[in-house]
Amino acid sequence: MYRTHTCGELNMKFTGNDVILCGWVQKSRDLGGMTFVDLRDRYGITQLVFNMETNSLLCEKARKLGREFVIQAKGKVKERSNKNLKIITGEIEIDVEELNILNRSEVPPFTIEEETDGGEELRMKYRYLDLRRTTVKNNIILRHRVAQEVRKHMDSIGFVEVETPVLIKSTPEGARDFVVPSRMQPGTFYALPQSPQTLKQLLMVAGFDKYFQIVKCFRDEDLRADRQPEFSQIDCEMSFVERDDILNTFEGLAKYLFKQVKGIEFSEPFMRIPYQEAMEFYGSDKPDLRFGMRFTEISGIAKGHDFVVFDSSEYVGAICAEGCYEYTRKQLDELTEFVKKPQIGAKGLIYVRYNPDGTLKSSVDKFYSPEELLKWAVAMNAKPGDLLLVLAGDKKKTLTALSELRLEMGSRLGLRKRDLFKPLWVVDFPLLEWDEESKRFYAMHHPFTSPIPEDLDLLEKDPGKVRANAYDLVINGVEIGGGSIRIHDATIQKMMFKVLGFSDEEADDQFGFLLNAFKFGAPPHGGIAFGFDRWVAMFGGQDSIRDFIAFPKNNSGRDVMLDTPSQISVQQLNELRLLIKPDTRG
Numbered sequence: 001m002y003r004t005h006t007c008g009e010l011n012m013k014f015t016g017n018d019v020i021l022c023g024w025v026q027k028s029r030d031l032g033g034m035t036f037v038d039l040r041d042r043y044g045i046t047q048l049v050f051n052m053e054t055n056s057l058l059c060e061k062a063r064k065l066g067r068e069f070v071i072q073a074k075g076k077v078k079e080r081s082n083k084n085l086k087i088i089t090g091e092i093e094i095d096v097e098e099l100n101i102l103n104r105s106e107v108p109p110f111t112i113e114e115e116t117d118g119g120e121e122l123r124m125k126y127r128y129l130d131l132r133r134t135t136v137k138n139n140i141i142l143r144h145r146v147a148q149e150v151r152k153h154m155d156s157i158g159f160v161e162v163e164t165p166v167l168i169k170s171t172p173e174g175a176r177d178f179v180v181p182s183r184m185q186p187g188t189f190y191a192l193p194q195s196p197q198t199l200k201q202l203l204m205v206a207g208f209d210k211y212f213q214i215v216k217c218f219r220d221e222d223l224r225a226d227r228q229p230e231f232s233q234i235d236c237e238m239s240f241v242e243r244d245d246i247l248n249t250f251e252g253l254a255k256y257l258f259k260q261v262k263g264i265e266f267s268e269p270f271m272r273i274p275y276q277e278a279m280e281f282y283g284s285d286k287p288d289l290r291f292g293m294r295f296t297e298i299s300g301i302a303k304g305h306d307f308v309v310f311d312s313s314e315y316v317g318a319i320c321a322e323g324c325y326e327y328t329r330k331q332l333d334e335l336t337e338f339v340k341k342p343q344i345g346a347k348g349l350i351y352v353r354y355n356p357d358g359t360l361k362s363s364v365d366k367f368y369s370p371e372e373l374l375k376w377a378v379a380m381n382a383k384p385g386d387l388l389l390v391l392a393g394d395k396k397k398t399l400t401a402l403s404e405l406r407l408e409m410g411s412r413l414g415l416r417k418r419d420l421f422k423p424l425w426v427v428d429f430p431l432l433e434w435d436e437e438s439k440r441f442y443a444m445h446h447p448f449t450s451p452i453p454e455d456l457d458l459l460e461k462d463p464g465k466v467r468a469n470a471y472d473l474v475i476n477g478v479e480i481g482g483g484s485i486r487i488h489d490a491t492i493q494k495m496m497f498k499v500l501g502f503s504d505e506e507a508d509d510q511f512g513f514l515l516n517a518f519k520f521g522a523p524p525h526g527g528i529a530f531g532f533d534r535w536v537a538m539f540g541g542q543d544s545i546r547d548f549i550a551f552p553k554n555n556s557g558r559d560v561m562l563d564t565p566s567q568i569s570v571q572q573l574n575e576l577r578l579l580i581k582p583d584t585r586g
């Protein structure tokens with residue numbers, strides 16, 4: 001028997017017991033005639049003690065143990081004189097009688113401690129060592145817990161988990177596909193699913209009624225901290241449902257997970273905000289509702305005072321930063337620099353201090369009397385002591401810039417607390433997005449999303465105006481999930497493909513399987529998919545999903561541990577009948 005207990009198990013109840021433990025040497029210390037070794041496994045750390053006086057040979061052996069050696073220790077549990085109440089096993093230690101080295105370790109390239117000296121790249125290269133660190137390990141265990149809770153809940157409400165293939169045909173969901181060449185049919189390719197969208201719809205045609213799957217998805221996109229080329233979704237689909245059935249069902253899942261995983265109960269229904277309203281008041285389709293600071297449009301009262309910047313702007317909008325009238329010149333300059341960054345793109349920032357004594361002081365005093373400025377303050381429900389921050393310009397761009405400014409102010413004022421969760425549904429997205437460059441419409445969600453029934457007539461007449469029967473679950477400014485009621489009628493689906501610029505032949509070629517299926521009794525259906533990695537990262541209180549994935553890729557899509565993507569052999573290329581073209585991109 002390798003071990004009788006784990007390193008996170010023993011306490012005062014076990015004193016006097018003979019035990020065997022196995023694990024890794026976290027660290028060892030020699031103090032006088034004693035050697036102490038911290039032995040670590042997945043479950044915790046237990047202190048081993050070796051006594052020079054009572055067993056010098058064994059103690060010598062212990063002194064030679066290096067960090068991360070794998071050992072087995074047999075001995076007796078005894079009460080510690082120097083207790084460490086921070087850890088579960090901190091009241092006891094093991095008086096070791098036999099020590100076996102099960103494997104040696106080279107000195108690890110970084111310390112396996114919470115505060116490690118290893119940089120990101122090194123930790124990724126030796127990810128298996130990084131995973132020995134408590135936080136990273138706990139993140140992966142958290143992920144496991146959330147997955148189990150998802151399965152438990154979905155099963156309890158009648159959903160069936162069905163696996164869908166990984167080698168499929170390309171589905172246009174807005175990103176680039178990863179492709180896999182076929183050896184048996186040279187010159188042809190599989191695509192890895194961006195999501196199992198069409199397959200889950202086919203499961204509805206097949207009558208499965210309620211499907212879910214925790215599934216890998218693949219998108220060949222440029223990466224950011226919260227994106228990975230392969231990621232996991234909780235993918236779901238239901239038949240004979242309308243939008244509210246879906247929202248209620250998955251609000252149930254969200255509430256269940258919050259309760260089980262975080263111990264947080266939401267008694268109220270989640271807020272539902274139409275897309276248009278989210279854009280108008282927060283400049284974003286994923287507003288962070290942990291704080292207010294809604295936008296107020298003041299175009300009407302701000303224009304017409306000979307201030308060219310406003311007069312030439314389509315939109316003048318402002319936010320009110322409560323209690324910030326004392327912001328210094330330096331702070332205001334910083335905010336101005338912030339909004340002028342190219343990725344935010346505002347031309348400048350105008351401020352109004354609403355002093356506690358009721359006076360108003362602004363950066364545009366030349367154009368606006370205190371009475372005029374007071375009108376802005378009143379429109380914004382501002383109080384003495386507040387600071388008004390105003391941006392102007394093209395409406396769409398200004399809303400986006402104002403959104404960034406709002407988030408920045410929220411962060412500066414400590415209003416975006418990690419332990420506060422504000423979920424909401426954003427509904428009624430536009431169905432289509434016009435792309436100026438290619439002069440065509442793109443599906444905002446995906447081409448299988450149904451228009452809301454009242455807008456169906458507009459699909460051919462005025463496609464840009466059609467609202468989609470689509471929804472997103474947003475938590476703290478992060479899109480956690482999104483989905484839609486689908487088109488289940490082959491004629492409407494064909495119409496949609498036409499609006500998206502597919503000829504009948506192209507539609508048949510790419511989606512014949514789906515259009516065909518719709519000929520055989522497709523039920524009304526809809527669904528949703530949640531970003532599983534993101535949800536887990538949020539539960540873990542982090543922005544980056546990387547530390548919640550056992551073996552993630554870096555920002556350039558590389559797995560530095562496996563050292564891939566990498567070349568394949570000439571023989572493999574030949575088998576696939578592939579030729580690599582020289583890189584002529586300069």
Ligand code: ASP
Nearest residue numbers: 195197483484527528529
């Ligand atoms: N397949 C969609 C996505 O991955 C989600 C859905 O509509 O269910 O975004």
